[in-house]
Amino acid sequence: MSKYAGFAFALAAGVGLAVGAGGSAKAETPKKGGVLNFIVAAESPSYDGHKESTFAMVHPTRPFYSLLIRVNPENPSSPTDFQCDLCVGGVPKPTDGGKTYTFKIKKGVKFHDGQTMTSQDLLATYNKIIFPPAGVSSARKAFFKMVDTIEAPDDETLVFKLKFATGAFIPALATPFNYTYSAKDLKEHGYDWHEKNVNGTGAFKFKEAVAGSHVEAVKFDGFHMDGKPYLDGYKALISRKMAIRVQAIRGDRAAIEFRGFPPKQRDDLVKSLGKDITVQESDWNCVLLFTPNHGRPIMQDPRVRQALTLAVDRWGGSQHLSRIAIVKTVGGIAFPNHPLAANKAELVRLKGYGTDLKASREEAKKLLAEAGKAGIKFELLNRGTDQPYKIVGTWLIGQWRQIGAEVTQRVEPSKSFYNSLRKTKDFDVSMDFNCQSVINPIVDVSKYIGSAGNNYGNYAGQDQELEDIYNQLVQEGDEAKQREIMRVMEKRALSDQAHEGITLWWYKITPHRSYVKGWKIAPSHYLNQSLDQVWLDK
Amino acid sequence: MMVTVSEVQTEADFEEVAPKKPWTQVAMDLSRKQPLGVFGLAIVLAMVVAAALANVVSPFNPLQEHFDAMLVPPGTDSYLLGTDEFGRDILSRLIYGSRTALLVGFVCAIVGSTAGLVLGVASAYFGGLFDLILQRVLDVFMAFPLIILALAVVATLGPGIENVMIAIILPFVPQCARVVRSNALAIREIPYVDAARALGFSNARIILRHMVPNVMAPYLIMLTTFLGQAILLEASLSFLGLGVQDPIPAWGLMLTNASEFFEGSPWVAIYPGVAISLSVFGFNLFGDAVRDTLDPKLRSR
Numbered sequence: 001m002s003k004y005a006g007f008a009f010a011l012a013a014g015v016g017l018a019v020g021a022g023g024s025a026k027a028e029t030p031k032k033g034g035v036l037n038f039i040v041a042a043e044s045p046s047y048d049g050h051k052e053s054t055f056a057m058v059h060p061t062r063p064f065y066s067l068l069i070r071v072n073p074e075n076p077s078s079p080t081d082f083q084c085d086l087c088v089g090g091v092p093k094p095t096d097g098g099k100t101y102t103f104k105i106k107k108g109v110k111f112h113d114g115q116t117m118t119s120q121d122l123l124a125t126y127n128k129i130i131f132p133p134a135g136v137s138s139a140r141k142a143f144f145k146m147v148d149t150i151e152a153p154d155d156e157t158l159v160f161k162l163k164f165a166t167g168a169f170i171p172a173l174a175t176p177f178n179y180t181y182s183a184k185d186l187k188e189h190g191y192d193w194h195e196k197n198v199n200g201t202g203a204f205k206f207k208e209a210v211a212g213s214h215v216e217a218v219k220f221d222g223f224h225m226d227g228k229p230y231l232d233g234y235k236a237l238i239s240r241k242m243a244i245r246v247q248a249i250r251g252d253r254a255a256i257e258f259r260g261f262p263p264k265q266r267d268d269l270v271k272s273l274g275k276d277i278t279v280q281e282s283d284w285n286c287v288l289l290f291t292p293n294h295g296r297p298i299m300q301d302p303r304v305r306q307a308l309t310l311a312v313d314r315w316g317g318s319q320h321l322s323r324i325a326i327v328k329t330v331g332g333i334a335f336p337n338h339p340l341a342a343n344k345a346e347l348v349r350l351k352g353y354g355t356d357l358k359a360s361r362e363e364a365k366k367l368l369a370e371a372g373k374a375g376i377k378f379e380l381l382n383r384g385t386d387q388p389y390k391i392v393g394t395w396l397i398g399q400w401r402q403i404g405a406e407v408t409q410r411v412e413p414s415k416s417f418y419n420s421l422r423k424t425k426d427f428d429v430s431m432d433f434n435c436q437s438v439i440n441p442i443v444d445v446s447k448y449i450g451s452a453g454n455n456y457g458n459y460a461g462q463d464q465e466l467e468d469i470y471n472q473l474v475q476e477g478d479e480a481k482q483r484e485i486m487r488v489m490e491k492r493a494l495s496d497q498a499h500e501g502i503t504l505w506w507y508k509i510t511p512h513r514s515y516v517k518g519w520k521i522a523p524s525h526y527l528n529q530s531l532d533q534v535w536l537d538k
Numbered sequence: 539m540m541v542t543v544s545e546v547q548t549e550a551d552f553e554e555v556a557p558k559k560p561w562t563q564v565a566m567d568l569s570r571k572q573p574l575g576v577f578g579l580a581i582v583l584a585m586v587v588a589a590a591l592a593n594v595v596s597p598f599n600p601l602q603e604h605f606d607a608m609l610v611p612p613g614t615d616s617y618l619l620g621t622d623e624f625g626r627d628i629l630s631r632l633i634y635g636s637r638t639a640l641l642v643g644f645v646c647a648i649v650g651s652t653a654g655l656v657l658g659v660a661s662a663y664f665g666g667l668f669d670l671i672l673q674r675v676l677d678v679f680m681a682f683p684l685i686i687l688a689l690a691v692v693a694t695l696g697p698g699i700e701n702v703m704i705a706i707i708l709p710f711v712p713q714c715a716r717v718v719r720s721n722a723l724a725i726r727e728i729p730y731v732d733a734a735r736a737l738g739f740s741n742a743r744i745i746l747r748h749m750v751p752n753v754m755a756p757y758l759i760m761l762t763t764f765l766g767q768a769i770l771l772e773a774s775l776s777f778l779g780l781g782v783q784d785p786i787p788a789w790g791l792m793l794t795n796a797s798e799f800f801e802g803s804p805w806v807a808i809y810p811g812v813a814i815s816l817s818v819f820g821f822n823l824f825g826d827a828v829r830d831t832l833d834p835k836l837r838s839r
Contacts, residue, residue, distance in 0.1 A: 395624065
């Protein structure tokens, strides 16, 4: 794991960029008290962490719950720095050739309703996540494909037995959606109860929720971490309009929006608030893709898909779009700068990543002509969200125009966009994304195989070679070999078959009031949202 | 030459008495009588000319991005009104955007008011149960505010210029039908309609030859009123993300795209806003003038 440790250091040093008065490295003593007001740009359909996948659920509800293990809030940029939340000591080393993990569970942890938490609650929680009964939705079941059995031999022990040794297991456990529920609640109220009700062991207790307005919480005095939380409570204010969110921070009606803002809004806030605003920036474990629908005859020829990727000026786009959108980094299928990710020398060998744009576009035109699709016309399906979807979608159409493609855009609100993408499959090419929480490239890149539940390219069963490469990757324990296999997979998915086209990786910019302390930006808007370590320097 | 009433006996004599004025004189008279209307007409004509000659008068291709000139202020280099977030020339996009506005405006106004004309006259002419049912159906449509009904239609059909036009036409039809019907009801009672019936003319002939020409005044008034409304509705729907989609130039879309950038670059919002306001203002002034000219009750005021 030495390379991973080096990566963690580089990421922590490189991405925790702080601008403004709050950037001081000096250790400060946390102050107690105060209520943190923060903005959430959307409203969650439910409060069930096991079912939902949106930040709109995580931001207001993550502080209600604890996890078995979590990403270290002091070092959230690291892909390997995990710490116990409900377990004791450090994250255990595996035994049985990497196939058994035994966790010792904290004693005396209380749920907000007074129940005592034991390993039975964790067993019930992980059974719901990994082996959900028929009809029960579990969004991250696929993350735990390696888990064979879970056992709780006594109230303080939890044992996971894996089918094969893999480095993907521990990051999957630290996924922030794995809220610990009470076994009693699940048994008495059923599996849907947590969609509308809250009973966790987190640092804050639910106070009230007003639909379309806010979720409010107060400090949980029985929290299992001594001296925490520092805040008396928090209020998550829901506001869809970016202008309102920016004004809320400018007018100090809210202190932070954890998901972040585009560069222009950052600049406006810095200009108007000066030392009262602190900006934290980070690469983001989110990539924006375009997905050709292999079910449409026009997109079945790999030469057409290759032409589409060859037309895209990623290096130039990074420079230009990073000024107006929350995208920046050029990368392949794995999170950029991760040891498993491609470096620039490897990237430029892929179609569409070359630095000679003119040559790439000439090749694209040639491929289209060979495929009999010169002057191709198609429709780009896009999500009705400005950042970064609509901006990057419009940019892509301009890129494709350079190779003679005539592209129209169909923008749909999120619900019907997902419906078109997942159910009706009514699109030629669609904007798509792969946003994950804990950096776990081996699991994250499953998006590119046709059989993955979150793959919308409609090529399931059409590329067994790619599936085989991925299976090889999952079961490979050696880091150097993993890296080699990752390159093979990347070439197959993005270049040879051009099943998917990567645009740019997202870039997270979080400007916040300088009095907000103890929160560190992570490479995901899902991570580091427990708020137990956050305090207000007022 | 003095002419007495007794000397006037034929139409030819009338022509002699009141010779045709040169068009410049007519224009001058009109400017004196309807100065605001002429101003409105000038705006409308300017829009029509800009739309028709967009490829000649636009300084740039409205789709062409200039990444070295993103969000540059008006007057920089050759960008008279500045550029947007992709470095696209705002003036060129406004000029091409007038095509979208006029297309939607004219198609919706003509189709909506013509459908209303047909329904209104038919409703008045046939009367009875047909009239009763049709009017109640129109009541249902008229119960919804214009923008709400349009939003509901686009939400059902999906975004896109064709659906936007359907969404705008639909609320126009009952409005026009109701106004035309009230005029047609009076005409239905005039003896020449009875005479036409007595002569055995078909319903279609009576409606088209004898009734429709007599309700042209309210029809034209509604049509001109709808032009401005349609442009405003299209801009509103595009602003809400339900209308025309990027990269097609459209004023409402330009305005919604500007929402993220207008604080630092206000010109991205100001010019499309001015274009929408000016065009609606122009069409409304023109519509008012048409109404004043065609409505005998208002003519004397």
